[in-house]
Amino acid sequence: MARSDGFCNRAEAYEAHDNVPLSPAEADAIGDVILRRYSRREVMRGTLGATAAAALFGPALLAERTAHAEEEVDRFAFAEIHAGVDGTHHVADGYRADVLLRWGDPLFPDSPPFDPLRQSEAAQLKQFGYNNDYVAFLPLDDKGGRGLLCVNHEYTNEEVMFPGIVRQDLICFPDMTPELVAIEMAAHGVTIVEIARDEDRWRPVLDSAYNRRISPANTAMTVDGPAAGHERMKTGADPSGRNILGTLNNCAGGVTPWGTYLTAEENFHGYFWSALCAQSGKPPAGLGGAQAKSYDRYGVPGLWQAWGKFVDRFNVDKEPNEPNRFGWIVEIDPFDPASVPVKHTALGRFRHEGAECILNKDGRVVVYSGDDARFDYVYRFVSGGRYAPDDRAANRRLLSEGTLSVARFDADGSVTWLPLVFGHGPLTPENGFVDQGDVVIDARIAADLLGATRMDRPEDVQPNPVTGRVYVILTNNKDRQAGQEDAANPRAENVLGHIIEMIPPDGDHAAGSFAWDLLVRCGDPSLAEVGARWNPTTSDNGWFACPDNAAVDAQGRLWISTDQGEPWPTGRADGLYALETEGARRCTAKLFFRCPVGAELSGPCFTPDQETVFVAVQHPGTDATDRYKGFERASTFADPATRWPDFDPNIPPRPSLLAISKVGGGKIG
Ligand code: FEO
Ligand code: CA
Ligand code: CA
Numbered sequence: 001m002a003r004s005d006g007f008c009n010r011a012e013a014y015e016a017h018d019n020v021p022l023s024p025a026e027a028d029a030i031g032d033v034i035l036r037r038y039s040r041r042e043v044m045r046g047t048l049g050a051t052a053a054a055a056l057f058g059p060a061l062l063a064e065r066t067a068h069a070e071e072e073v074d075r076f077a078f079a080e081i082h083a084g085v086d087g088t089h090h091v092a093d094g095y096r097a098d099v100l101l102r103w104g105d106p107l108f109p110d111s112p113p114f115d116p117l118r119q120s121e122a123a124q125l126k127q128f129g130y131n132n133d134y135v136a137f138l139p140l141d142d143k144g145g146r147g148l149l150c151v152n153h154e155y156t157n158e159e160v161m162f163p164g165i166v167r168q169d170l171i172c173f174p175d176m177t178p179e180l181v182a183i184e185m186a187a188h189g190v191t192i193v194e195i196a197r198d199e200d201r202w203r204p205v206l207d208s209a210y211n212r213r214i215s216p217a218n219t220a221m222t223v224d225g226p227a228a229g230h231e232r233m234k235t236g237a238d239p240s241g242r243n244i245l246g247t248l249n250n251c252a253g254g255v256t257p258w259g260t261y262l263t264a265e266e267n268f269h270g271y272f273w274s275a276l277c278a279q280s281g282k283p284p285a286g287l288g289g290a291q292a293k294s295y296d297r298y299g300v301p302g303l304w305q306a307w308g309k310f311v312d313r314f315n316v317d318k319e320p321n322e323p324n325r326f327g328w329i330v331e332i333d334p335f336d337p338a339s340v341p342v343k344h345t346a347l348g349r350f351r352h353e354g355a356e357c358i359l360n361k362d363g364r365v366v367v368y369s370g371d372d373a374r375f376d377y378v379y380r381f382v383s384g385g386r387y388a389p390d391d392r393a394a395n396r397r398l399l400s401e402g403t404l405s406v407a408r409f410d411a412d413g414s415v416t417w418l419p420l421v422f423g424h425g426p427l428t429p430e431n432g433f434v435d436q437g438d439v440v441i442d443a444r445i446a447a448d449l450l451g452a453t454r455m456d457r458p459e460d461v462q463p464n465p466v467t468g469r470v471y472v473i474l475t476n477n478k479d480r481q482a483g484q485e486d487a488a489n490p491r492a493e494n495v496l497g498h499i500i501e502m503i504p505p506d507g508d509h510a511a512g513s514f515a516w517d518l519l520v521r522c523g524d525p526s527l528a529e530v531g532a533r534w535n536p537t538t539s540d541n542g543w544f545a546c547p548d549n550a551a552v553d554a555q556g557r558l559w560i561s562t563d564q565g566e567p568w569p570t571g572r573a574d575g576l577y578a579l580e581t582e583g584a585r586r587c588t589a590k591l592f593f594r595c596p597v598g599a600e601l602s603g604p605c606f607t608p609d610q611e612t613v614f615v616a617v618q619h620p621g622t623d624a625t626d627r628y629k630g631f632e633r634a635s636t637f638a639d640p641a642t643r644w645p646d647f648d649p650n651i652p653p654r655p656s657l658l659a660i661s662k663v664g665g666g667k668i669g
Helices: 010-017 032-045 050-057 059-071 178-187 289-298 436-441 443-450
Strands: 095-102 132-139 146-153 189-197 202-204 212-214 220-224 243-245 250-255 261-265 329-332 342-344 356-359 364-370 374-376 378-386 402-409 414-419 458-463 470-474 498-503 513-521 547-552 558-562 575-579 589-594 600-606 612-618 656-662
Touching: 095 189, 095 202, 132 250, 132 261, 132 612, 132 656, 146 250, 146 261, 189 261, 250 356, 289 443, 356 458, 364 470, 402 443, 436 443, 470 547, 547 600, 558 600, 575 600
Parallel strands: 132 600, 220 342, 458 547
Antiparallel strands: 095 656, 132 146, 146 189, 189 202, 189 212, 220 243, 250 261, 261 329, 329 342, 356 364, 364 378, 364 458, 378 402, 402 414, 414 513, 458 470, 470 498, 498 513, 547 558, 558 575, 575 589, 600 612, 612 656
């Protein structure tokens, strides 16, 4: 039976899940007072969009300010490319973008070659997974020619992955089989692979002892922190509540100061299923019994995948606690292929976009993480212990204990970090919390009670170790209504997104309060009704929409990758943009790389020598292809909008990791 929600493709389903706001409404929207505040601040900074600025300043004064910004040296020397869309990728002149790893590429000497007509679980477990997302590079030598890549494989698109299969979640998964589900599970997770650079390019080292595939199906993991061993973590397969099989929907992540990899479990709710939902396409009221409130707040079960039809632990009718074992930050030691990954419950359970770390000046480790849903929150974890440069084993315990807080952004320009501590404030048995395990399992409900600020889909939260500031990437939120604007989310129907800058006092990332400012409001600055905010030196190619991932290069400069998803508000391909945060050119964006049609861009990740940036092109040929001029239909395996990157008539589009470098060598940008 068809589901009632009728989405056109997978990305639309992901978007539409959040149509029902999950966090409670704020009592008072700040509205016009805040908009006045922004006008004043923007006038002082001179970083309004060109049209609005012209209206405020008059053309003569605006021209003077723009000239000042143009005189300042552009720290990004590359010549930007033209915005647009077609079936392939484009990078700035003088650079090359080499395909390093594609879905299905071998990772081991005995990996079978990629054959999309003969896929199997066994083959996929020895091949590069699907939908590459976050990328980390950990050097193996001081010369920068060898390193380990850690790559997340976030999800699968069955309609372009398997021959003869259309999108299954629309129609109750009639064509999915246990074999296809096993392949999907094997295509999720993480790849760890050694790469080496010869004179020509980076290549995977297939006989490296470091190479490893981690998946939801084959990798045993342990749990630490307040929820380890908790009643709500116990299942039939794991009566201890301390041993979990696998990780899934690994979106962005982070690297710790001691050289381990953090992978963030994002849309875990979508992998759970219930026979009770099968007819209506949504969970009946009260599903989850005593955990019904938690199920509701987290959107469990999400019914995006067929896994629960065939694998009991993903069927909440059979294993009601299994959803509590996902939605965590997982630490993996890529330097030890036999190591057991650890789910750190002290960092809370939500739809973690990422887990970017910074070593605070007092030696504590700080991890920032966004909860990527409309009206959800920005979190921070501060370790209890301090980093010990010579004691890696002790450092491996730093994420086991500490303080998780959630952000409240106030109109006076301050951020207050509200600690999620059992017994403090409203986090008591009267409100359903029996211990700290409950608090971290239901971090969203705890944050609701603390009065955190409801944000426009927080994606990466990226500290800049050079400047000490932190960037909060807010991708979009079309459901914020007029009157629901607040200081940190100042636009109604925010389909384009914005970026906030947080400023810790004296560079102290553990401080109880920070300052904050709005960096950019995305969109086309030539259209007054868009309300975009860029430096006027931003060209018509440079502005962007729906920022998602962020990276800081070795020079401390910010780069942003975008993901417009199915709404595709700009009609231009997603890409990688340099975004100046300093000086008179602050808030100037420039387009460096763009994706093929239907893809989002993830990564990006710079090598320490800044001579390579790795970018992950995710789900090429899928999003919004019904509006791609000349194609104008949904992609399928047999009929995709592009066959990037192989352009072989027998090969579907393949999510792929690219290594971008300067022709002839030199630093990127
Ligand atoms: Fe998986 Fe929020 O992007
Ligand atoms: Ca993302
Ligand atoms: Ca995304």
